[in-house]
Amino acid sequence: MIGISGVSKSYGQTVVIDDVSLTLPKGGLTSIIGPNGAGKSTLMSMIARLLPIDRGTVMVDGLDVALTAGDALAKRLSILRQDNHLAARLTVSDLVSFGRYPYSKGRLTDEDRGHIERALTYLGLDELKHRFLDELSGGQRQRAFVAMVLAQDTDYMLFDEPLNNLDIRHAVAMMKLLRDAAKDLGKTVVVVLHDINFASCYSDHIVVMRRGRLFRQGVPEEIIREEILIETYETDFKVRDMDGNRIATFY
Amino acid sequence: MSPDEIRKSSRLILLCLAALALISMVAFMTLGAKGSWSFVLSFRGTRLAAMLIVAYAIAVSTVLFQTITGNRILTPALTGFDALYVLLQTSIVFLFGAATLTGLDPQLMFIAEVAIMVGFSLALYRLLFGSGRHNVHLVVLIGIVLGGLFRSMSGFLQRIISPDDFVVLQDRLFASFNVTDQTLVGVSALLIGLVTIAIWRMFSVFDVMMLGRDTAVALGVDHKAMTMRILVLISVLVSISTALVGPVTFFGLLVANLAYILMPAAKHRIMLPAAVLVAIICLVGGQTILERVFAFDTALSIIIEFAGGLFFIVFLLKGRVR
Ligand SMILES: Nc1ncnc2c1ncn2[C@@H]1O[C@H](COP(=O)(O)OP(=O)(O)OP(=O)(O)O)[C@@H](O)[C@H]1O
Ligand SMILES: [Mg+2]
Numbered sequence: 295m296i297g298i299s300g301v302s303k304s305y306g307q308t309v310v311i312d313d314v315s316l317t318l319p320k321g322g323l324t325s326i327i328g329p330n331g332a333g334k335s336t337l338m339s340m341i342a343r344l345l346p347i348d349r350g351t352v353m354v355d356g357l358d359v360a361l362t363a364g365d366a367l368a369k370r371l372s373i374l375r376q377d378n379h380l381a382a383r384l385t386v387s388d389l390v391s392f393g394r395y396p397y398s399k400g401r402l403t404d405e406d407r408g409h410i411e412r413a414l415t416y417l418g419l420d421e422l423k424h425r426f427l428d429e430l431s432g433g434q435r436q437r438a439f440v441a442m443v444l445a446q447d448t449d450y451m452l453f454d455e456p457l458n459n460l461d462i463r464h465a466v467a468m469m470k471l472l473r474d475a476a477k478d479l480g481k482t483v484v485v486v487l488h489d490i491n492f493a494s495c496y497s498d499h500i501v502v503m504r505r506g507r508l509f510r511q512g513v514p515e516e517i518i519r520e521e522i523l524i525e526t527y528e529t530d531f532k533v534r535d536m537d538g539n540r541i542a543t544f545y
Numbered sequence: 546m547s548p549d550e551i552r553k554s555s556r557l558i559l560l561c562l563a564a565l566a567l568i569s570m571v572a573f574m575t576l577g578a579k580g581s582w583s584f585v586l587s588f589r590g591t592r593l594a595a596m597l598i599v600a601y602a603i604a605v606s607t608v609l610f611q612t613i614t615g616n617r618i619l620t621p622a623l624t625g626f627d628a629l630y631v632l633l634q635t636s637i638v639f640l641f642g643a644a645t646l647t648g649l650d651p652q653l654m655f656i657a658e659v660a661i662m663v664g665f666s667l668a669l670y671r672l673l674f675g676s677g678r679h680n681v682h683l684v685v686l687i688g689i690v691l692g693g694l695f696r697s698m699s700g701f702l703q704r705i706i707s708p709d710d711f712v713v714l715q716d717r718l719f720a721s722f723n724v725t726d727q728t729l730v731g732v733s734a735l736l737i738g739l740v741t742i743a744i745w746r747m748f749s750v751f752d753v754m755m756l757g758r759d760t761a762v763a764l765g766v767d768h769k770a771m772t773m774r775i776l777v778l779i780s781v782l783v784s785i786s787t788a789l790v791g792p793v794t795f796f797g798l799l800v801a802n803l804a805y806i807l808m809p810a811a812k813h814r815i816m817l818p819a820a821v822l823v824a825i826i827c828l829v830g831g832q833t834i835l836e837r838v839f840a841f842d843t844a845l846s847i848i849i850e851f852a853g854g855l856f857f858i859v860f861l862l863k864g865r866v867r
Binding site for chain 2: 339342343344364365366367368369372373375380381382383384385387388392393395396399400401424426446
């Protein structure tokens with residue numbers, strides 16, 4: 295369980311996260327949606343202790359992220375950030391190997407190698423694993439970074455816009471992968487998504503952020519509704535039922 | 546490239562570099578030797594040891610500095626070390642005259658310089674990191690600003706000392722690889738050895754640091770403590786090198802980037818040795834060619850800085866080598 299209580303964050307005078315309290319249950323896939331600048335990435339970075347929290351606490355499995363030793367947390371919680379770029383010249387498999395650092399500290403065991411190979415296969419990177427990162431397309435690179443997070447094999451996995459740069463086939467594959475990780479392996483997966491229909495079809499739970507606040511949360515049927523989406527995004531929406539899913543159109 | 550190919554080609558390149566380095570060293574020790582071999586070898590041996598120490602210190606400190614800053618056009622020399630050294634020398638001449646500077650016990654002077662430079666950087670990092678925020682780029686920026694301050698203070702002092710003193714001082718302010726004091730070299734080697742022990746088991750952490758702060762934190766590295774620790778190691782290395790031969794600014798940039806270009810993949814386990822070997826080849830090979838072939842004496846530092854500076858400009862113009 296991730297327990298967020300009374301969390302706030304400001305930059306100078308600007309409050310970007312305003313007193314957010316939220317509980318994300320253990321297991322299952324939670325999507326965070328909301329317009330640009332709503333504070334989704336900021337909240338996620340605070341959960342993953344990448345950003346200091348001004349006020350409030352975040353507990354992961356009963357551990358306060360601000361107080362827990364970094365290397366202990368790295369075995370429980372991993373994060374994919376929204377922007378990933380690297381100056382260093384590394385191959386895909388080198389990058390994915392770093393996911394095992396919390397366990398192996400650089401000396402890979404056979405078990406580590408197993409995790410790395412599986413992560414590469416899950417993301418369809420077997421052909422590309424010996425390529426250098428600067429020789430990949432944007433979507434291929436995105437998948438390499440996701441594979442690194444997967445190799446970290448933590449109970450809690452946070453992904454900030456994992457579908458960035460992915461084509462439709464790979465986006466669907468990615469969402470299925472994340473849902474299976476939640477369902478079959480009991481992982482707790484939190485994703486920031488901009489594609490509402492992916493959120494609608496794949497989530498167990500949806501959290502809506504708006505202007506630094508928690509706006510709504512609930513199961514997809516409660517959230518993917520015209521009035522809520524219109525208020526969230528200040529854009530016209532139509533929501534239809536299709537094959538048991540709620541599909542929003544906005545074109 | 547597969548891990549095996551990377552390993553193979555890294556090993557091959559390292560071997561070639563090592564061979565070249567060895568050839569430079571042998572050439573430096575033996576070419577044009579006249580008279581008693583025991584004298585030549587011990588005299589040149591000391592100078593060679595000093596150059597090896599400087600090559601090592603500059604290569605390692607620059608690569609590590611670029612790792613923690615994530616930037617390949619920065620060198621630790623830019624953060625005020627060389628300026629502080631110049632200010633130290635200038636102040637002594639200003640306060641006590643050039644005679645005192647040349648008359649000072651060089652070993653005492655060396656220890657004092659290293660202590661002051663390391664102390665300065667420790668105080669700077671303490672100040673910056675103690676305040677809660679930790680940002681390497683702030684360290685760089687403040688280092689550059691302080692360097693500017695030191696430089697203008699030195700410039701002012703240099704204008705009001707006597708011309709005779711100034712000539713003596715100026716000679717001191719060009720790096721000279723002509724170190725003959727065995728004790729100094731011994732002390733430096735000892736300090737360098739301690740630093741090496743400290744970094745020996747840290748290659749994998751360096752690799753993680755290279756991924757940037759957020760990824761390092763996500764992988765469980767205490768990024769703040771590690772940055773501080775690496776900065777301290779860097780300051781010891783740069784201080785030793787500066788106190789031993791004088792300020793060298795662009796050389797580190799040259800060797801670190803040559804190593805990045807030569808080596809197939811960016812792991813510190815291979816990148817650090819490669820940079821050190823390149824530095825040895827440039828320094829010892831360059832000195833041998835200048836001294837034995839062209840019979841120049843002290844111009845190496847100027848040439849190396851010129852080449853390094855040229856590289857720096859090309860680098861800036863091209864944006865990035867790869
Ligand atoms: N370092 C910073 N300094 C000042 N303001 C910042 C900083 N980082 C983020 N912000 C502000 O905080 C707010 C929330 O940013 P955040 O990145 O969390 O948004 P987001 O919901 O992830 O948006 P997007 O969908 O565009 O990724 C934005 O208004 C942004 O301008
Ligand atoms: Mg974002």
